[in-house]
Amino acid sequence: MSDQQQKRALPAILCLTDACDRPETELFIGLRNAGFDVDVMCNPKGRNYQRLVDEGMVAEPIALKNRFDKEGTGAIREQLHRKRYDVIHAFNPRALACGLRASRGMDIRIVAYRGVIGNISFLNPESWITFLHPRVSKIVCVADAIREHLAEIRFLWMKIPERKLQRIYKGHDLSWYQDEPTDLAEFGVPEGEFVVCCTGRDRPRKGFDVLVDAIDRLPEDVRLHLVLVGDVINNKELRAQIEGTSHPERIHFTGYRSDAPGIAAASDVFVLPSIEREGLPRAVIEAMAYSVPPVVTRVGGMPELVEDGVSGLVVPQKDASALSGAIERLYRDRELLARMGKAAQDRIATRFHTSQTVRETGELYKSLTGKS
Structure with missing residues (x-):
């Protein structure tokens, strides 16, 4: 299979983040190098922004002000109309809320990232526009402790299905x-x-x-x-x-x-x-x-x-x-x-190398979309 055929066979991903750190940046680049069609919308003031530009990966500069950013949501929706994506991967609650709103009515998988414990509750309305939204396909937890915490959240009969929770360590390189x-x-x-x-x-x-x-x-x-x-x-x-x-x-x-x-x-x-x-x-x-x-x-x-x-x-x-x-x-x-x-x-x-993060994240995308 040629590189172009492989790229078409693998899922297309739109990553939404803010001023992405080095591990996020290298994850995006690593996924692209592994054959995934990856675009990024991120804050142009971030220290790693230019590296993504140089790699040709920035679809649009964006700096979301809050979870109800109308302009930012509109920019995401325009990008979704310009190009067909299989997955939106949102790396913070603002990006997740705006990405969910922008993709309303579209057949697209939503992946959320969670890096800390706490601040998610079935009694919190903001949780329902982010991590508890029914259209969220997967919540990637940076540690097992976070995955276990989310699995224990309950209210009456409601809980987060364990199939939605997956631990993927954030990768680094010496x-x-x-x-x-x-x-x-x-x-x-x-x-x-x-x-x-x-x-x-x-x-x-x-x-x-x-x-x-x-x-x-x-x-x-x-x-x-x-x-x-x-x-x-x-x-x-x-x-x-x-x-x-x-x-x-x-x-x-x-x-x-x-x-x-x-x-x-x-x-x-x-x-x-x-x-x-x-x-x-x-x-x-x-x-x-x-x-x-x-x-x-x-x-x-x-x-x-x-x-x-x-x-x-x-x-x-x-x-x-x-x-x-x-x-x-x-x-x-x-x-x-x-x-x-x-x-x-x-x-x-x-144990925490970036190559492992790239591999596990890529496998997650393929399992959600059926593309490999």
């Missing part, structure tokens, strides 16, 4: 992570010190207060520095908590940084102390790609990402004592630290 380690002296970290890094948005569910408590519980002979990356620098309550610790001079804020992966790469341990609603956190994956062992909580998909005792350590959420103990263990056992760092990198290179 070649994407080649940043030089950031010089942490910029933030006041002395050269040669043991560094714990934590990156995340300033949200209560991220557990920054638990992490600061854990650091303060460490024995006096455990001399390390904590680097907090992100807008948590604006958290006044956390700053007050830090001032009350034994060694506030060892806790450093960076603010928002475009080189967050480089900061993680320059650290000895990466910690994400979330207390709820995680999928597969990109910050943890980035650290693992740089051979930095993670300490994470037993939340969402993180126990799937990190094999406890092999490629990192997993502790209960909201448990400052357990978190402190895990950090101390890696501080005192440098051989274990190095071994887990290498295992963490190997896990991203194999």
Whole structure:
């Protein structure tokens, strides 16, 4: 079969997203290289937009304002009239709601992406215009924890059929992570010190207060520095908590940084102390790609990402004592630290590789459409 014949035989896909990240971008390109006819409608302000343009994959630039974006919905509908697609794959709730509305009356399969736990309910009207809409054929969950959570949602006799739920891990490639380690002296970290890094948005569910408590519980002979990356620098309550610790001079804020992966790469341990609603956190994956062992909580998909005792350590959420103990263990056992760092990198290179995401997503499209 010729390349052109194969392309016609495989499903045609319209992907709707926002400012797509690197894994999404490479998924689209990988699917096209595998023979699928893939077009993308996405935000032109995204850092990966030009790469998709250069690959000839952007059908139309689009920046959806909300789930009821009339102009954006019209643009999607025009694209659906210009070209016959078999599948719409929507990568966020806005894209899903607008894609469903734009394709009304058309014979087309709808695939949704879900990357976090929560905010879906049979009592929530917005859920009915997105993930609970009867025309949604499949919900791709980034972790088994999310798939299981959605399968457990109930109201009276209503539930999401398990046949609609499928776990496909978001894929990465070690070649994407080649940043030089950031010089942490910029933030006041002395050269040669043991560094714990934590990156995340300033949200209560991220557990920054638990992490600061854990650091303060460490024995006096455990001399390390904590680097907090992100807008948590604006958290006044956390700053007050830090001032009350034994060694506030060892806790450093960076603010928002475009080189967050480089900061993680320059650290000895990466910690994400979330207390709820995680999928597969990109910050943890980035650290693992740089051979930095993670300490994470037993939340969402993180126990799937990190094999406890092999490629990192997993502790209960909201448990400052357990978190402190895990950090101390890696501080005192440098051989274990190095071994887990290498295992963490190997896990991203194999279990979470982008080629697996491309293959499983392609198989999903073929199963929905009967085209192969």
